[in-house]
Amino acid sequence: MLTIATGNKAVAAAVKAAKPAVVAAYPITPQTEVVEQIAEYVTAGEMDARYIPVESEHSAMTACIGASITGVRSFTATSSHGLLYMHEMLHWAAGARLPIVMANINRSLGPGWNVWAEHTDAFSQRDTGWLQFFVGDVQEAYDTTLMAFRIAENNDILLPVMVNLDGFVLSHIMQSLETVEPGDYIPPMRLPHRIDPENPAGYGAMTGPNDHFRFRWEIERAMRNSPAVIRDAEEEFFRQFGRKYGPTEEYRCEDAEVLIVALGTLGKEAEVAVDILRDAGIKAGSMRIRWFRPFPDLDIGGRDLVVLDRGYSFGYGGVLSSEIRSKYPGASIYSVVAGLGGQEVTYDDIAGFVRDRRMGEEFWFGVDA
Amino acid sequence: MYEIRIHSRGGQGGVTAARLIAMAAFLDKKHATAAPFYGAERRGAPVVSFVRIDDHTIKIYSQIRSPDLVIVLDASIMDAVDVLQGMKPGGRVLINSPHPVDLPGVEVMTIDLTGIALSVDLVVAGSPILNTPVLGAIAKMGLITHESALTAIRDMFTDERNVKAAEAAYEELTL
Numbered sequence: 001m002l003t004i005a006t007g008n009k010a011v012a013a014a015v016k017a018a019k020p021a022v023v024a025a026y027p028i029t030p031q032t033e034v035v036e037q038i039a040e041y042v043t044a045g046e047m048d049a050r051y052i053p054v055e056s057e058h059s060a061m062t063a064c065i066g067a068s069i070t071g072v073r074s075f076t077a078t079s080s081h082g083l084l085y086m087h088e089m090l091h092w093a094a095g096a097r098l099p100i101v102m103a104n105i106n107r108s109l110g111p112g113w114n115v116w117a118e119h120t121d122a123f124s125q126r127d128t129g130w131l132q133f134f135v136g137d138v139q140e141a142y143d144t145t146l147m148a149f150r151i152a153e154n155n156d157i158l159l160p161v162m163v164n165l166d167g168f169v170l171s172h173i174m175q176s177l178e179t180v181e182p183g184d185y186i187p188p189m190r191l192p193h194r195i196d197p198e199n200p201a202g203y204g205a206m207t208g209p210n211d212h213f214r215f216r217w218e219i220e221r222a223m224r225n226s227p228a229v230i231r232d233a234e235e236e237f238f239r240q241f242g243r244k245y246g247p248t249e250e251y252r253c254e255d256a257e258v259l260i261v262a263l264g265t266l267g268k269e270a271e272v273a274v275d276i277l278r279d280a281g282i283k284a285g286s287m288r289i290r291w292f293r294p295f296p297d298l299d300i301g302g303r304d305l306v307v308l309d310r311g312y313s314f315g316y317g318g319v320l321s322s323e324i325r326s327k328y329p330g331a332s333i334y335s336v337v338a339g340l341g342g343q344e345v346t347y348d349d350i351a352g353f354v355r356d357r358r359m360g361e362e363f364w365f366g367v368d369a
Numbered sequence: 370m371y372e373i374r375i376h377s378r379g380g381q382g383g384v385t386a387a388r389l390i391a392m393a394a395f396l397d398k399k400h401a402t403a404a405p406f407y408g409a410e411r412r413g414a415p416v417v418s419f420v421r422i423d424d425h426t427i428k429i430y431s432q433i434r435s436p437d438l439v440i441v442l443d444a445s446i447m448d449a450v451d452v453l454q455g456m457k458p459g460g461r462v463l464i465n466s467p468h469p470v471d472l473p474g475v476e477v478m479t480i481d482l483t484g485i486a487l488s489v490d491l492v493v494a495g496s497p498i499l500n501t502p503v504l505g506a507i508a509k510m511g512l513i514t515h516e517s518a519l520t521a522i523r524d525m526f527t528d529e530r531n532v533k534a535a536e537a538a539y540e541e542l543t544l
Binding site: 004030115116166168169170172173174175176265268269271272344345346347 | 387388391392395400401402403404405407427428429431432434
């Protein structure tokens, strides 16, 4: 069905279509609309799920963990401080190999208080063992949320998945949305290590120095399996529903001499900048990264990279440019720190970053001249 | 691409107006996006929201800086905000006002949306509703079809007074 929806409502609609048994969540700006909409679906009987209102995000994640370990599908959504409040339990969900799906509506962290888009919240959970996707429009938010369940629950993965949407910019914009009936695209969840609540039995959670590393390695092994599983989920999605996705979305990259690399909505706005630059004779392309964990292979090919960073590691550098530099040590990178706390960044600004690029340097938009 | 910037006060429904216009454009088989600019809103504070309409996919998320059309739902805002900022040459302004308004260098249309809302008793919590009647005016300007305007309103609201008010605005606006 074709309709028009906000990013938040698109996520809620995808969750409804994926039919989780349990949704546990705590509202936080700008995520609130996601859980409000799901609560409405449940109240109206359109969703046969148990909606658990909890007293904190930490409890939202533990409720999802408790549900998931019994072998049922669970979902939550959060943002910013809510995500960080879950931090301990995010490690727990990955360590217990539970395929929980979460939408994180990217928002900066206070103080000073700021409810607008920034990627620091997601970046700060980088090493928890969750898969992370960043999406660029309302349709992709819907589609990726559906894919997330299939990927997380794949028995070669069994890791939780976070779908990231830029706060307000994407969570609150209205765009067209085509909803689908996923059917067997998301097979029934079969958790091999589920606990049977009818016959409850726990097993020792203690792993000594001779075993613990094996469990850590198993998480990494699943991560290394994940690119093939994600590609399969994307290809099957294209076959069944006709929309194509990959680790990156590339726009006019074939003959490009300079690539704008970004996550989320900045990567969409970058495509408009590419058209402007091309009209001015500059061979630019846009490479929007969709997978953050696992971090994908990039077809950089010796080209200049103008990396837009919406999150920063203090004392080191822009997070996305650091990731790329670490994977491709020889890459020629101009790191542009832009869009923090919802700072307005237009396609003209992005085109300007490319025109004025100083390779190997860092530029703080609005601070540096 | 046609770009609309809506000026209103928090609680007057400017964001909903943007969503209704985008919905109607979408029903007309156009591409459309509606985006509120969220500040630290509270009731009564000046707010802006944006609508983009195009024949192609819209990839722009940043705010509208040179609108083709500015809609002012509360004329008193013009004392505090420069609603003409960045106006495209040849751009138009639609102001909710019972009296003609003269602004230099732009084509100004006025319509008494408040009066229309009051005349059909479209009042919620003591405030006249402006976001549904304004759709009638936008349809009269030809930016969305009359039919899609009414469908969009009915999709979001069950109270038929919203449709009545939009119809009245459609009749009343003179181009």
